[in-house]
Amino acid sequence: MASFIYKIFKTIRKFGGSAVAITQDISDLFGLQEGAYGKSILNNCSIKSFFSLEEENIMVLEKYANISEKERIEMKSLKRGESLMFIGEDHILAKIEASEYEKNLII
Secondary structure (H helix, E strand, O other): OHHHHHHHHHHHHHOOOOOOOOOOOOHHHHOOHHHHHHHHHHHOOOEEEEOOOOHHHHHHHHHHOOOOHHHHHHHHHOOOOEEEEEEOOEEEEEEOOOOHHHHHHHO
């Protein structure tokens, strides 16, 4: 499965498309072949959003992404809807809020 996801991400990017990968456990991405698949998936994403992470996942991410000590601390303390986004070389904190229309759809 990891090989398929790796290939599909590369193919989609090659044709100018966008792919979205979501996981609750970052270590899932880096668990095979010393993180080769996870690293490739990260490298083929132009925008990465990280919500609140457990210490174990932050340690895994540190090996494969350029995060500062401040960002490491922020990742542990993000609240619901807050995200650390990597957009190219820029790392920004973002808050995602649902519109009233979206809130009404959920209720």
